[in-house]
Amino acid sequence: MEKFEEARNRIIEQNTDSQTLIGMQQTVRRLLSVMYYYEKPMTLNDMMELLDMSKASMSIAVRELEEMGLVKKVSQKAQRRDLYQVEDDNYESFLKYYGYHWRKIIDRKTVSFHESILELTELLDQESLDDETTSKAEKDLAKLHAGLGYFEWLNRLIETFETEEIFDFIPKKDGFTQTGKDAK
Known part of the structure; x- marks a missing residue:
């Protein structure tokens, strides 16, 4: 039993380390890994x-x-x-994690881009700008609009995550269950 616990702890640490790639804080990564491998609902006291x-x-x-x-x-x-209880489907966890974080960033950036577009549009409406400044402002404005188009594309990508349409393009790997055993 002790060897199993040592092996499980190593697995949990490896899983925790691999989640560094997705930007979670250490405490959150460790908790997610522990809950995933213990496979049962836990209280805060259990976690502590x-x-x-x-x-x-x-x-x-x-x-x-x-x-x-x-x-x-x-x-x-x-x-x-x-x-x-932890979400035990790795695919679902990925989709939820990235969808959540991308939406937060996109929402914040979209507001910021709209504010910048308004600011540059007001500047361009002024007659006192020289030709060089006008040209630069127009180029920046075009880049901001292109950025909004990109954010719209990202939102559509996130929608493919949320509706699981993404799996029509990139199917899940078939044949393995949560326990890792071949389902066939």
């Missing part, structure tokens, strides 16, 4: 015990994962504390 971290840290990490859709509250009879 397994990760040796404070309840406040666990609560913040769970809230972040819940906001992304990677963890959800579940209920079990006779359990009075909140239980949390």
Whole structure:
């Protein structure tokens, strides 16, 4: 049993390290990995015990994962504390994580680009600009509009994630279940 726990801990660490690629904070990555490999709903106390971290840290990490859709509250009879279950489908986790973060960035950038477009448009309406400044402002304005087109394209890409249309173009790998065994 001890060798299994050592092996599992190594696997969890490897999984946690690989999630560095997707930009999660260490606490959140570790919690997600632990919940994924323990395969059962957990309370904040369970998480605290397994990760040796404070309840406040666990609560913040769970809230972040819940906001992304990677963890959800579940209920079990006779359990009075909140239980949390991790999204155990790797494909679904990927789609939710990137969709969530890309949308946040796109929304913020779209507002910023619209503000810049308004500012440059007002500047171009002034008669006091010299030809060189007018040319530069017009080029910048064109780039901002192209950027908005790019953000629109990214939103459509995210929609293919959310509707799972993406799998029409890039199918999931068939034949393996969550346990890693061939389903056929």
